[in-house]
Amino acid sequence: MAQSESTYPSTSSEWNAAFHSYENVISSNNDELKLEATIKLGAQLLRAPKHLLLLTVPILIRILKDLPGASGPLQEAAACYLKGVICDNKDHELAALVC
Secondary structure (H helix, E strand, C coil), rough: CCCCCCCCCHHHHHHHHHHHHHHHHHHCCCCCCCCCHHHHHHHHHHHHHHHHHHHHHHHHHHHHHHHCCCCHHHHHHHHHHHHHHHHHHHCCHHHHHHC
């Protein structure tokens, strides 16, 4: 039985490329692409290196702050992944970014 290739970045340069790709999509005006990219990112966050989590958390927070009172799928995804990053990592530095 052949092993399937991982769909997650494995090297530092692949993680950096994935982060910059996410950053570019979030800067766009296409909410559908933003949601798709946030969901894809969320599936990878628990495997991401800490330095990229430190860069990603402020973007997720900005998604929540940009549309106060909004409760759309993008905001729900951002909130879900923020919770996962903070709760699963138990990292005080990451928690300080949110609190």
